[in-house]
Amino acid sequence: xxxxxxxxxxxxxxxxxxxxxxxxxxxxxxxxxxxxxxxxxxxxxxxxxxxxxxxxxxxxxxxxxxxxxxxxxxxxxxxxxxxxxxxxxxxxxxxxxxxxxxxxxxxxxxxxxxxxxxxxxxxxxxxxxxxxxxxxxxxxxxxxxxxxxxxxxxxxxxxxxxxxxxxxxxxxxxxxxxxxxxxxxxxxxxxxxxxxxxxxxxxxxxxxxxxxxxxxxxxxxxxxxxxxxxxxxxxxxxxxxxxxxxxxxxxxxxxxxxxxxxxxxxxxxxxxxxxxxxxxxxxxxxxxxxxxxx
Amino acid sequence: xxxxxxxxxxxxxxxxxxxxxxxxxxxxxxxxxxxxxxxxxxxxxxxxxxxxxxxxxxxxxxxxxxxxxxxxxxxxxxxxxxxxxxxxxxxxxxxxxxxxxxxxxxxxxxxxxxxxxxxxxxxxxxxxxxxxxxxxxxxxxxxxxxxxxxxxxxxxxxxxxxxxxxxxxxxxxxxxxxxxxxxxxxxxxxxxxxxxxxxxxxxxxxxxxxxxxxxxxxxxxxxxxxxxxxxxxxxxxxxxxxxxxxxxxxxxxxxxxxxxxxxxxxxxxxxxxxxxxxxxxxxxxxxxxxxxxxxxxxxxxxxxxxxxxxxxxxxxxxxxxxxxx
Amino acid sequence: xxxxxxxxxxxxxxxxxxxxxxxxxxxxxxxxxxxxxxxxxxxxxxxxxxxxxxxxxxxxxxxxxxxxxxxxxxxxxxxxxxxxxxxxxxxxxxxxxxxxxxxxxxxxxxxxxxxxxxxxxxxxxxxxxxxxxxxxxxxxxxxxxxxxxxxxxxxxxxxxxxxxxxxxxxxxxxxxxxxxxxxxxxxxxxxxxxxxxxxxxxxxxxxxxxxxxxxxxxxxxxxxxxxxxxxxxxxxxx
Numbered sequence: 096x097x098x099x100x101x102x103x104x105x106x107x108x109x110x111x112x113x114x115x116x117x118x119x120x121x122x123x124x125x126x127x128x129x130x131x132x133x134x135x136x137x138x139x140x141x142x143x144x145x146x147x148x149x150x151x152x153x154x155x156x157x158x159x160x161x162x163x164x165x166x167x168x169x170x171x172x173x174x175x176x177x178x179x180x181x182x183x184x185x186x187x188x189x190x191x192x193x194x195x196x197x198x199x200x201x202x203x204x205x206x207x208x209x210x211x212x213x214x215x216x217x218x219x220x221x222x223x224x225x226x227x228x229x230x231x232x233x234x235x236x237x238x239x240x241x242x243x244x245x246x247x248x249x250x251x252x253x254x255x256x257x258x259x260x261x262x263x264x265x266x267x268x269x270x271x272x273x274x275x276x277x278x279x280x281x282x283x284x285x286x287x288x289x290x291x292x293x294x295x296x297x298x299x300x301x302x303x304x305x306x307x308x309x310x311x312x313x314x315x316x317x318x319x320x321x322x323x324x325x326x327x328x329x330x331x332x333x334x335x336x337x338x339x340x341x342x343x344x345x346x347x348x349x350x351x352x353x354x355x356x357x358x359x360x361x362x363x364x365x366x367x368x369x370x371x372x373x374x375x376x377x378x379x380x381x382x383x384x385x386x387x388x389x
Numbered sequence: 390x391x392x393x394x395x396x397x398x399x400x401x402x403x404x405x406x407x408x409x410x411x412x413x414x415x416x417x418x419x420x421x422x423x424x425x426x427x428x429x430x431x432x433x434x435x436x437x438x439x440x441x442x443x444x445x446x447x448x449x450x451x452x453x454x455x456x457x458x459x460x461x462x463x464x465x466x467x468x469x470x471x472x473x474x475x476x477x478x479x480x481x482x483x484x485x486x487x488x489x490x491x492x493x494x495x496x497x498x499x500x501x502x503x504x505x506x507x508x509x510x511x512x513x514x515x516x517x518x519x520x521x522x523x524x525x526x527x528x529x530x531x532x533x534x535x536x537x538x539x540x541x542x543x544x545x546x547x548x549x550x551x552x553x554x555x556x557x558x559x560x561x562x563x564x565x566x567x568x569x570x571x572x573x574x575x576x577x578x579x580x581x582x583x584x585x586x587x588x589x590x591x592x593x594x595x596x597x598x599x600x601x602x603x604x605x606x607x608x609x610x611x612x613x614x615x616x617x618x619x620x621x622x623x624x625x626x627x628x629x630x631x632x633x634x635x636x637x638x639x640x641x642x643x644x645x646x647x648x649x650x651x652x653x654x655x656x657x658x659x660x661x662x663x664x665x666x667x668x669x670x671x672x673x674x675x676x677x678x679x680x681x682x683x684x685x686x687x688x689x690x691x692x693x694x695x696x697x698x699x700x701x702x703x704x705x706x707x708x709x710x711x712x713x714x
Numbered sequence: 715x716x717x718x719x720x721x722x723x724x725x726x727x728x729x730x731x732x733x734x735x736x737x738x739x740x741x742x743x744x745x746x747x748x749x750x751x752x753x754x755x756x757x758x759x760x761x762x763x764x765x766x767x768x769x770x771x772x773x774x775x776x777x778x779x780x781x782x783x784x785x786x787x788x789x790x791x792x793x794x795x796x797x798x799x800x801x802x803x804x805x806x807x808x809x810x811x812x813x814x815x816x817x818x819x820x821x822x823x824x825x826x827x828x829x830x831x832x833x834x835x836x837x838x839x840x841x842x843x844x845x846x847x848x849x850x851x852x853x854x855x856x857x858x859x860x861x862x863x864x865x866x867x868x869x870x871x872x873x874x875x876x877x878x879x880x881x882x883x884x885x886x887x888x889x890x891x892x893x894x895x896x897x898x899x900x901x902x903x904x905x906x907x908x909x910x911x912x913x914x915x916x917x918x919x920x921x922x923x924x925x926x927x928x929x930x931x932x933x934x935x936x937x938x939x940x941x942x943x944x945x946x947x948x949x950x951x952x
Contacts, residue, residue, distance in 0.1 A: 131503060
């Protein structure tokens with residue numbers, strides 16, 4: 096009985112680490128750039144598939160692959176923001192119009208990326224085995240790969256949190272998010288900061304993809320479910336709150352683990368139940384700023 | 390309340406629409422069977438695209454729930470087929486779509502648009518997930534067979550639904566409600582302050598648009614004859630109407646129809662040989678149109694017509710000058 | 715006509731309106747002045763229902779309107795304009811007013827000819843008839859402000875909340891605007907106006923309320939306020 100409880104908790108933390116990482120990327124893109132990037136899940140899957148290919152073709156260690164994939168994704172994300180979303184910012188009459196249009200654009204991006212992956216990798220399940228040696232923690236056995244993935248996820252999340260709160264660039268990002276005009280006056284190059292944020296979000300997605308590929312099998316069409324996870328975590332934690340996404344990720348990881356224990360096929364339903372409860376009781380999320388209705 | 394301040398353009402629509410519907414009605418006698426099947430597909434997408442535009446067009450609240458509402462209609466037909474006439478099933482399908490959309494609307498439309506969009510984004514996957522779980526645990530098999538209906542019957546039903554959607558979309562657009570929707574899309578705060586119950590109008594319009602989606606789902610179930618959760622709740626059916634509407638342009642009624650026709654024909658060409666390529670292309674189209682050509686084909690058509698009218702006027706002036714000499 | 719009693723609202727940790735209390739009598743033209751950030755627009759938002767009242771009550775025509783939605787407040791005869799005009803940019807001036815006429819009056823006919831006649835009449839009385847078919851973006855600032863007031867009037871308002879409707883006007887436009895306020899008052903309209911343009915406030919208002927740190931700190935006729943030492947410190951010692 097206790098073993099089951101411990102298992103649920105540890106599995107929950109492992110999942111939670113991945114969820115937190117997935118959510119933080121999306122939160123950064125929306126919180127600062129106000130872009131609802133529904134193609135976020137596709138970036139994750141792309142990262143996973145890229146790692147898979149690097150591993151199977153070049154025998155590249157996935158953790159080393161991070162050093163390749165994260166920067167590459169950053170560049171792609173930065174470029175996308177400076178080209179697409181920047182143009183949308185300049186040509187939208189107000190914030191709501193921009194949010195709607197950038198969402199539609201990312202919706203299109205979803206199908207572009209997903210089908211590029213389907214063309215290149217096909218629709219079948221792909222997977223590889225890396226560091227699958229069992230490790231015993233508190234009486235339960237886990238793959239070493241998952242444990243290391245958890246460690247990486249938690250480390251990156253903490254580093255990122257410190258980065259946002261303490262460093263100059265982090266503060267510039269928060270300034271650009273919370274008080275754009277003021278930030279501009281203070282000399283913050285807003286467009287560059289926005290581009291960096293989108294790029295960072297993409298890089299985090301890529302990183303999450305690497306970790307995902309270590310732990311699970313990959314299917315090119317599964318990106319939407321990951322995006323849904325990110326969305327629920329972000330809304331739960333509060334739209335625009337990075338810390339909310341981090342905390343929310345771990346909380347929802349634990350919840351998923353519990354639901355998996357009862358009936359794995361209901362995890363998506365559990366997520367949506369939480370989504371509905373948040374919308375009904377506290378739409379601003381646990382750490383979000385209070386919002387006006389309409 | 391219908392306001393009859395229709396411009397000449399819209400009065401033209403009042404002539405073209407009935408003509409078009411009559412043409413559609415007599416078409417089966419004139420065209421081949423395979424053309425009729427293509428026409429069914431075109432009409433199906435046209436209904437989805439038009440009903441999407443009815444709400445999401447003027448308000449800017451992008452609904453990604455079309456596939457969910459369509460799938461719900463499919464399952465209504467799958468469950469009720471054989472126990473009552475198809476027309477009643479179609480009506481129930483529409484009603485079920487209404488109820489689901491009402492629930493989604495009540496939950497999310499009192500909040501900022503972001504929540505509505507995000508919620509509808511995942512709702513299709515959720516319902517598919519739940520139905521799948523239910524069917525495997527209580528249904529035995531995951532899929533269901535639906536008693537088919539003849540192509541002619543399906544065509545007739547789809548044409549009627551298309552006509553209904555077209556008429557309702559037209560009426561809404563030119564009524565007090567349509568103007569309120571546009572006002573909500575432009576400045577929701579101001580709209581509320583001049584006496585518009587913003588949430589109620591949004592929820593009711595969204596739910597009303599879902600009637601046609603659910604009803605069409607019920608009809609198509611009898612055409613496809615075998616359905617399962619991944620067929621019924623296919624995310625493409627949320628994506629394609631959006632592309633078709635935006636590509637065609639949402640400011641005029643003919644925009645979504647034009648967009649549907651062009652893209653369905655294109656899809657027909659590409660789908661067998663290059664199933665992923667055509668989706669890739671559509672995705673690219675959406676991105677390009679949204680970012681660089683926001684008005685869609687309608688704006689291009691308007692520019693073209695304007696140029697044509699200017700040329701025509703110039704020509705007339707030249708002719709008059711020649712005559713005076 | 716309008717009673718604000720003990721109304722408070724905080725944004726996070728910031729108390730924008732702090733137990734504010736004032737009244738406006740029927741037929742009065744009252745000015746609401748104060749430094750930036752004093753909470754004036756927030757008070758308007760609380761009265762019109764745009765923001766939820768956290769503490770206190772608001773009564774209009776002897777009815778408790780605290781917590782009502784903006785459309786409900788409007789239908790009871792209280793309309794407003796906004797600091798940065800919130801017109802429907804994709805519509806013409808006529809269409810803006812027409813929509814307000816159709817939704818702001820619960821019981822009325824929507825016969826096309828009648829509606830058109832009424833809108834034209836209203837716009838003519840506000841000097842906007844010539845501009846009625848122009849899209850909003852083609853109008854001058856003064857015209858847009860006037861249009862917003864016209865739109866508010868179209869909802870059969872008995873009281874108007876005007877938020878800085880005189881800012882950015884030329885001297886001529888300012889005079890015309892002040893004359894408009896005078897005409898409205900003659901017709902029995904009650905007006906509460908937020909203003910920074912002192913000339914307008916002094917020239918048009920029966921009474922002035924001075925706001926600071928979310929509450930009223932002084933009230934009186936324009937002469938009394940001009941002479942009041944606390945007001946001077948608030949404005950000049952800032």
